[in-house]
Amino acid sequence: MTPWAHHLVIAPVVLPLVASALMLLFDERHRTVRATINVVSTFALGAIAVALLRVAEAAPGPAAVYLLGGWPAPFGIVLVLDRLSALMLLLTSVLASASLVFSLARWHRAGVHFHALFQFLLMGLDGTFLTGDLFNLFVFFELLLAASYGLALHGSGSARVRAGLHYVAVNLAASLLFLIGVSLIYAVTGTLNMADLAARIPAVPAQNRMLLEAGAGVLGIAFLVKAGMWPLCFWLPPTYAAASAPVAAIFAIMTKVGVYIVLRLWLLLFGAGAGASAYFGADWLVSGGMMTLGFGLIGTLAARDLRWLAGFAVLVSSGTLLAAIGFGEIAVTGGALFYLVSSTLALGAFFLLIELVERGRMDGSVLAQEAVPEERDGIAEVEVGAATPRTVAILALSFMGCALLLSGLPPLSGFIGKFALLTALLNPAGMGGGGAVPPAAWALLVLLVLSGLTTMIAMSRLGIRAFWVPSEQALAQVRMIEIAPVVLLLFLTLALTVEAGPAMRYLQATAEAVHAPQSYVRSVLSMDGA
Amino acid sequence: MELILALGIGVLAGSGVWLLLRPRSFQVIVGLSLLSYAVNLFILAVGRLRVGAPPVLQAHAVADPVPQALILTAIVIGFATTALFLVVLLAARGLTGTDHVDGEEREP
Numbered sequence: 095m096t097p098w099a100h101h102l103v104i105a106p107v108v109l110p111l112v113a114s115a116l117m118l119l120f121d122e123r124h125r126t127v128r129a130t131i132n133v134v135s136t137f138a139l140g141a142i143a144v145a146l147l148r149v150a151e152a153a154p155g156p157a158a159v160y161l162l163g164g165w166p167a168p169f170g171i172v173l174v175l176d177r178l179s180a181l182m183l184l185l186t187s188v189l190a191s192a193s194l195v196f197s198l199a200r201w202h203r204a205g206v207h208f209h210a211l212f213q214f215l216l217m218g219l220d221g222t223f224l225t226g227d228l229f230n231l232f233v234f235f236e237l238l239l240a241a242s243y244g245l246a247l248h249g250s251g252s253a254r255v256r257a258g259l260h261y262v263a264v265n266l267a268a269s270l271l272f273l274i275g276v277s278l279i280y281a282v283t284g285t286l287n288m289a290d291l292a293a294r295i296p297a298v299p300a301q302n303r304m305l306l307e308a309g310a311g312v313l314g315i316a317f318l319v320k321a322g323m324w325p326l327c328f329w330l331p332p333t334y335a336a337a338s339a340p341v342a343a344i345f346a347i348m349t350k351v352g353v354y355i356v357l358r359l360w361l362l363l364f365g366a367g368a369g370a371s372a373y374f375g376a377d378w379l380v381s382g383g384m385m386t387l388g389f390g391l392i393g394t395l396a397a398r399d400l401r402w403l404a405g406f407a408v409l410v411s412s413g414t415l416l417a418a419i420g421f422g423e424i425a426v427t428g429g430a431l432f433y434l435v436s437s438t439l440a441l442g443a444f445f446l447l448i449e450l451v452e453r454g455r456m457d458g459s460v461l462a463q464e465a466v467p468e469e470r471d472g473i474a475e476v477e478v479g480a481a482t483p484r485t486v487a488i489l490a491l492s493f494m495g496c497a498l499l500l501s502g503l504p505p506l507s508g509f510i511g512k513f514a515l516l517t518a519l520l521n522p523a524g525m526g527g528g529g530a531v532p533p534a535a536w537a538l539l540v541l542l543v544l545s546g547l548t549t550m551i552a553m554s555r556l557g558i559r560a561f562w563v564p565s566e567q568a569l570a571q572v573r574m575i576e577i578a579p580v581v582l583l584l585f586l587t588l589a590l591t592v593e594a595g596p597a598m599r600y601l602q603a604t605a606e607a608v609h610a611p612q613s614y615v616r617s618v619l620s621m622d623g624a
Numbered sequence: 625m626e627l628i629l630a631l632g633i634g635v636l637a638g639s640g641v642w643l644l645l646r647p648r649s650f651q652v653i654v655g656l657s658l659l660s661y662a663v664n665l666f667i668l669a670v671g672r673l674r675v676g677a678p679p680v681l682q683a684h685a686v687a688d689p690v691p692q693a694l695i696l697t698a699i700v701i702g703f704a705t706t707a708l709f710l711v712v713l714l715a716a717r718g719l720t721g722t723d724h725v726d727g728e729e730r731e732p
Contacts, residue, residue, distance in 0.1 A: 273694070
């Protein structure tokens, strides 16, 4: 890597910061300027993410370790770019671009500071994926949470404020748990750098091990709240159902932040090399993930409108991921990563689509809350008018695509993700290698198949109610700029299906790297800050 | 010193948790504040308690600076989020007409 390209690693953090600071110079009357800055920054982030992914793909271990201020690793702050973080960066950028373009049609006018908060959220997300120490993980995590509080309330209205109150309270309490966990780990090991922690944990004396595991457990709770593991997930469906559509779409990646941190920290700190603490808490992850999956599938059946259905689909997705990660097998993790990408794209598209489908049936009160008073007339009037048959066809096709993706039926990528996951579960010793299948794997298989079935039932039930309705309740007109992001996200999953081979190779290599953290530890600690 | 600090953390955390579980939104916010004080003191305690030790300027027997930095960050962030929560609380009070955390009074 050239010296100039090396600094690209910090660009996903710096660019949104500069962009959102720049936006503060313009007040609400210059909304177009703000929107332009936001679009430019988000698309630039997408380009940067692609560049970083290519760099990460080429390198054998972590592609780049960026020392802020040039301080050597365990003392200074590090950003680490490897395959996993590059993948998450790209996923964030794709989802962000889609929901931003969608919001430009009208949602960004529904409240103040949407664009600035959006950029701060991106900064928090990117920072969380890149950071190499627990201290900055806390800072970036709080940053993304603070921006998400503002975005969850975007558009105001009593339903949003009510759900937002719970969301904020739950997450503030979880942040306190985060601090307790971090400080317990620091008390035992004397470091907060993740690589340094991984190197020191095998040597922790037996009498301190309980304190360390307690700290890791408390820290884990904080992330599992974010990932929505049962029974820590009751805040999630109401918040996601109440949030405005573009915000809900970008929130689809926020539960994956929790999953990402669990994957990264758990395998780094408590992987096979952690001595007496190896795979600490694996049973909890597996059983908790399966409980989440069970709760999610009951919820999808019980959901009476599409927004709640989407909220529970988020739970199904994160339950699947947590349980799969808990198995601690390389092949299972690889399949889980494929499922993560596919389900995040599908959920993002679904959240956007729901708003388009339900717009025609929205009663006046909902619309009124969404728009700022002085602009309400302008927005509401333009949108009235029935949809053309072509629009209905596109909407219905997209809905079908989402249903296939979320329930994991062929031919789209949801099926490939689930198939890879199940194949790996049933062949613990490699393809055709035999070996006993653990009972937990059978349980997960049954739950996964069941969740596909219930998602399908719920989606067809609510889809029939949405599309096959008498004409007086027909769908409203939608604009090109609103349907395009949905179609684009679905096309990406189609591309993921067609290019499943290369994608799967990349993800398997990612899983192998995550399961063998020695090279990660070595490359971080060998940086001397020169 | 240890006893006083431990008692202080315990009392703060206990009252914080109790208030957090109360139905009024103002009690929740006070509970969260008390809890964050308890957590800040706890972080100070895990960096080992030393009275009168200098900061890192000298080579031996120094006070650990990392927990202090962590506390400072936590205080700043906690301050901001508490302010934001207050705004949400006021908005909820205005929109729903009650200060119950669920936005509606439970029937007696």
